[in-house]
Amino acid sequence: MSDSKTPVVLRNQVIGMHRAGYSVRKIAEKLAISRGFVQNAICKHKTGKSLEDAPRSGRPSKITPRKKRRLIRNLNTDRSQTSAELGQTTFGNISGISPRCVRRCLFKHGFKKCRASNTPLLTYLQKLRRLRWAAAHKHYDFHKVIFSDEKRFAKRPDGPTMVWRRPGESRDPRCTQKHTKFGGGGLLIWGAISYYRKFPLVRVAGTLNAQGYISQILQQLLPRLPRATRKRLILMQDGATCHTAREVALFLANHNVQVLEDWPSNSPDLNPIENLWGYMEHKLKNRVCATNEELWEQIQSVWDSIPLSYIQSLFDSMPKRLRAVKKKNGGTIKY
Numbered sequence: 001m002s003d004s005k006t007p008v009v010l011r012n013q014v015i016g017m018h019r020a021g022y023s024v025r026k027i028a029e030k031l032a033i034s035r036g037f038v039q040n041a042i043c044k045h046k047t048g049k050s051l052e053d054a055p056r057s058g059r060p061s062k063i064t065p066r067k068k069r070r071l072i073r074n075l076n077t078d079r080s081q082t083s084a085e086l087g088q089t090t091f092g093n094i095s096g097i098s099p100r101c102v103r104r105c106l107f108k109h110g111f112k113k114c115r116a117s118n119t120p121l122l123t124y125l126q127k128l129r130r131l132r133w134a135a136a137h138k139h140y141d142f143h144k145v146i147f148s149d150e151k152r153f154a155k156r157p158d159g160p161t162m163v164w165r166r167p168g169e170s171r172d173p174r175c176t177q178k179h180t181k182f183g184g185g186g187l188l189i190w191g192a193i194s195y196y197r198k199f200p201l202v203r204v205a206g207t208l209n210a211q212g213y214i215s216q217i218l219q220q221l222l223p224r225l226p227r228a229t230r231k232r233l234i235l236m237q238d239g240a241t242c243h244t245a246r247e248v249a250l251f252l253a254n255h256n257v258q259v260l261e262d263w264p265s266n267s268p269d270l271n272p273i274e275n276l277w278g279y280m281e282h283k284l285k286n287r288v289c290a291t292n293e294e295l296w297e298q299i300q301s302v303w304d305s306i307p308l309s310y311i312q313s314l315f316d317s318m319p320k321r322l323r324a325v326k327k328k329n330g331g332t333i334k335y
Helices: 007-019 024-031 035-046 065-077 083-091 099-108 124-136 210-224 246-254 273-283 292-305 308-316 318-327
Strands: 112-115 117-120 145-153 162-165 176-179 187-193 202-204 234-236
Touching (some): 007 024, 007 035, 024 035, 065 083, 124 318, 145 273, 187 210, 187 273, 187 292, 202 210, 273 308, 308 318
Parallel strands (some): 145 234
Antiparallel strands (some): 112 162, 145 187
């Protein structure tokens, strides 16, 4: 049978040639098909049967509709399970249902294995404060804000947590990886951005406390803020203890540096510099650094390559972020 034609097309050609007076043998020769196929098509036509292929049932699935419902229920309790673990917890050892069979079932129900999104772990009070802050800054001019933050980079990227999810579920709490603060290892980097420039990165030495924050970071930032412009600029810093210490507040006040008040805790999705950290992690995803010096060189190179237009687009997204917080009732947003 010709590979370029479907059986339905061939059957229709057989019927056309049969009506034109061709014999079974001639039809089979001209179409390069068997006589049995020709006779079968003519018989279907004469008896009024459809020329379409009859549906084939195939082997019945080992996962019955009832078992499928149980599988989905078990999956929703922990989206990070592997197909082998899910089959084991749902069906046990004696079911004869393989992990591949489980995966096929999940694919048919719209699930795909994806990397879990990192989202902050928010309490009810934190969500409430985010809502209030978003409402209070609805018409705020963020172009005068200097957004700052610390980020820890490891010599080798951590492996991702994989979860089963459907389209549109990337921010579903069941499909995210919760986190609070950065852990140890690698390099701790401080960075800051304004609408008009990137500030040089600072490599933090040791544990960052209030004294270290002043000596290593703020004293390096001040020379880059002319006295004439300090009153027009506002420094954003999160609620880490090294930022909110009394001696830090006195230092900033003595140097006429304003601070963005009441920044909601655990809200990296409201800070545009977090998008730059994500951008840099993506650029450095294949890194394997033998030393911290090598890692520091790569970090600086990627930071210097970030275009100012990208930073300005992040600043321009602030009104959308605040509206998204309101829509999510204070919950995490896609940014």
